[in-house]
Amino acid sequence: MENEHVITILYPTTYNQSNDIVFQGHTDSVTSLSYNDQLEHVVSVSCDQTLRVWSLKTREQIGITSKHATQLNSVNIDSNGLNIISSGMDFRTCLFDYETLKLKFVLLNGGAVTDHSITKDGNCLVCVTDISCQMNLWDLRWRKKVFSIPDIHKNTPTCCLFTPNENCVVTTSTDGSTKCTDLRSLKTLLTLRDHRNAVSSAAIARDGKLLVTTSWDKAVHLYDIETGNYRREGPQILADGHTGSISSCDIDDNGIYLATGGHDKCVILWDTEKKEVKLCLKRHTDWINDVYMTKDGKWILTASKVDPIINTNVLGQTDKVMEYGSD
Template sequence: MAAGGSRGDPLALGPEPEPAASPPESRWGDQEPAAEIQFKILRGHSDTVSSCHFCFEDTKILSCSYDKTVKLWDVAKGFLIQVFEEEHKAPISECNVSADDKRVITSSYDNTVKAWDMETGKMLWTIEHEGIVTSCNISWDSKYVVSGSDRENAIHIIDAASATVMAHVQGHHKSTITRCCFDPDNRRVTTVSYDKAIKLWDMKTQSTSITIKEGHTNAISDCCFTSDGHYLCTASWDRTLKLWDVKTGEFRCRGPISLNQGHEGSVSSCLFSQDASLLVSGAYDKTVAIWDTDAGCKKLSLKGHWDWVTDVAISKDKKWIISASKDSTLRLWNVEKVDRLPSVMESRKARGSKIAQCEECEKPFSYLHCSGSEMTNKCVFCRLSSPVRNVLPLPPSVSPDV
């Protein structure tokens, strides 16, 4: 089954929606008259924008598209500053930028993975695959590249310097791989798939160390790690996101934390903020959701795209969110004042949210407090990693591979 997009694309599940009405001219403006969330529409792609990232200390945005191009944008001025010279021969499913902003990796339906020099925009190398390449990612130390192919549902581990394939794992999933990414320690590769499974593959032993088979009830479209590698988030067509403690394995007895009621459509993408206090997600309901990870609830929905949101990113300082869409545009949202919005403050008050300092990591966090309930002293991440006195047997749906 061939993938229809970099995060999975449910075109195969039904007819394509009617074309959206022509959008207004590009401008800075409010999301709605009463809102304080300003946005800028970035135009330059001629087809679905499949992937987006902040780079150069949040001053630039990298994007790629089904129009076969890779582009670099200026955040402050909101305009296009560079188009990469060489083109793929088919839609680009994903782009990634190295931590030092020197290299760009792209994957495409033309069965290739390419590496590019960020400064010159020129292509450095190409690796041919036997099938459509649905996803790619570069390790945090810039040494390795992982890619997912729909041919035998395989992953490839590539040496980024020599452009040689170090490992080719066939049959890694039972269906198309929608996303693959390295953990921040560069030790494991996580993949998710249409088969609803989550797999963590160990770089040292070159074997799958963890398989979660039934975490979601529909295809999993995306996954991302917290910056310390402790937690994994997965996004799914079942309209939920789930948080997994993959460092200690606590999910085996406690299960994941589920984030629900954030979207009315399949969730396409997710990304943690640098400090993991926020999670951003995009969906086929054309919205971007901002989540408070401690309270486990949605803060705000950003509305304005005229078609599916395919990817999202958040700046390190949490001032900006970028979203990519099937409507051929990117939207740059200024979310610096999100906590001051009357709707956000009213929602927090209605939920009974309080602010406290975590006794373990000493970071402030919000939590739900009800009359008669026990005081919460730890943030959600420290609670997830706390030892459990009575360890329960491993559920049948979550099992480590031997």
């Protein structure tokens, strides 16, 4: 599969490569992906300028659209299962009908969109842009920009996400900082500068007690938001996992299991309570662009620069460190 841009569904419960499911379609690097809540479909976007929908039941591509003029960087399915939202380097955020992939409308941002996030009800969207370093909040019901904050970071924002109560937005940046911005006052409530290089992504547990950040410095930082101990002692650092820059992370709803992917071609599942590696997957042949976990923590979906998106069943595989490679 080397040099093929494919989607692979992987079931490593038995660690048998014959259980892989391969979806071929993308012709360039896969940059972002998402599940629907019913685990029926996977949506992916790519540098090939396409958005594709895949069926987990039939193991086939069931939809494709190409309404962006350049590479796409971010994609989500809203929790209502009504819309798919994609953003790209062409400054545009597109909203598609989930069933038909018909383009409903386009939002124009002030720069290339590096990431976006939507609220649970699907009514609001936040996105961040390259170069201009803007953070824009949109009301999707009225197709209207609520506000725009310029220079949210000094350099390219890499990630944005709503806090669980949706009162704030957390952003990360290549300037090495992580910020939390209040959506009512538009003030920065928190700025973290503990990483030694660009901060690539962030994740927050559903209860809002744990904030996770990843970086090109190869480290994962855990911030206990509930106690605020990080203010005195700094974050807890998970450093004995990746050997290259970490590009993405996601956490399960319980805030226990954390998935990370990086330029070392590895996907690592961490136990955030024990602060240890529980699972290491080595199936990719190039760096990993995106990692996504299902809410129940049973599955990990990953997107690679060159070849697979891999959907991994991790249920029952957390008693000891497992390594799954191509051997």
